[in-house]
């Protein structure tokens with residue numbers, strides 16, 4: 001303890017002005033004279049006589065020591081600087097600012113105190129950072145400057161406040177290993193366990209949010225192995241009309257299959273859809289899982305309108321196209337939903353299907369659960385596709401490989417399609433070898449040289465699949481298709497997805513939600529037995 005003071009004193013005396021101008025030193029100096037001083041005082045009290053203590057109290061009175069408020073001020077100043085200039089906690093604790101060593105190293109106790117002060121200010125983010133640093137430093141200290149249990153107590157609680165209940169429980173368990181009778185920890189443990197049990201049902205937890213945000217910034221993507229398997233080409237699904245103009249399709253993911261269809265909504269259709277939707281837009285609502293009530297929520301910010309096929313030929317044409325694209329009947333589908341997001345508009349991670357235990361689900365509709373989604377991009381978020389290059393600049397998946405080595409079957413048994421090679425620069429079509437419903441997929445080889453690169457995020461608003469690391473950028477006239485349910489009717493939990501906040505401009509999409517009823521002979525069976533939808 002004494003050494004800490006003499007070291008600090010020596011350093012400060014070299015150049016008093018320079019010493020206190022540094023925020024780390026300023027904090028340390030104030031700390032030595034507040035919380036640390038109390039320890040000194042305690043030491044003296046236990047070791048010496050009354051007389052000295054009287055002198056000591058006089059001394060403290062006359063010298064005007066910094067108060068707890070001063071300490072808090074110094075700590076807040078340091079964390080503010082840390083936040084503004086993104087200063088790394090470990091470097092600060094080493095006495096460094098932006099790579100330059102200015103000050104004395106902090107002890108575990110100094111870091112702990114910074115954490116404690118941050119905690120007093122309800123700044124759980126910095127509490128967590130500093131408590132973690134304190135814990136790290138403590139491991140290296142011979143004479144431990146603070147008790148680990150104290151660090152863990154704050155760390156666990158701030159971690160809980162930051163939303164990571166599981167980690168909070170973990171830390172609390174560690175604390176209980178050290179102090180099994182720690183009353184607060186025992187209570188918190190029970191509380192955290194209950195919270196975890198409750199939130200099992202809530203898809204929207206902090207972890208999901210972190211993935212969602214990272215995906216929106218395009219910081220993640222599927223592994224190279226997965227990307228290498230993705231194909232793109234032309235598909236006519238065996239539909240005679242489409243032989244002339246087959247769909248231009250690419251895979252964004254294989255299992256579950258996510259397909260991107262290009263040029264499936266014409267400009268005049270888009271104009272009609274926008275014109276019909278505009279006057280009847282209403283704030284988007286979501287269904288409360290427990291009560292079944294439709295209500296506005298901060299997790300979905302946008303405006304919504306519904307269009308019927310009977311209203312306009314263009315709407316009917318688009319719906320017919322969905323049938324052609326998917327092979328699924330539209331008889332039991334919901335009306336076409338049009339959504340408009342303004343700046344900051346978004347839809348946080350969710351499933352399109354009704355989960356087990358969800359109140360109401362789609363019971364009113366009486367057509368079963370939402371088996372599949374076709375999501376049209378009715379507008380392009382400005383500049384979104386600007387950096388894509390290549391012959392087929394309509395393909396948005398940057399990694400799709402145009403040259404399959406073998407014929408790839410459209411996933412599923414019932415409707416087997418074939419990715420066909422393009423030989424010697426000519427298109428060739430090969431009929432699927434599977435009898436019954438057949439599908440065709442034309443494939444262009446050799447001539448197509450796709451050279452895509454991931455660009456910086458331009459204006460946000462992508463659709464992201466948070467378990468798969470798939471990012472689909474909005475592109476006018478394009479649609480994404482995926483099955484929400486396994487072929488046995490169980491919800492596919494890997495289809496969790498979200499609409500990233502729009503950074504600039506406005507984003508229009510249109511959903512066609514296809515339902516289970518009537519699809520028995522239309523949907524291909526899955527090759528493997530699907531996993532059960534885990535229950536809540």
Ligand SMILES: O=C(O)CCC(=O)C(=O)O
Nearest residue numbers: 347462463498499509511
């Ligand atoms: O707007 C998007 O990108 C996704 C919308 C969506 O997931 C939904 O409306 O259910």
Ligand SMILES: [Fe+2]
Nearest residue numbers: 350351352497
């Ligand atoms: Fe959705």
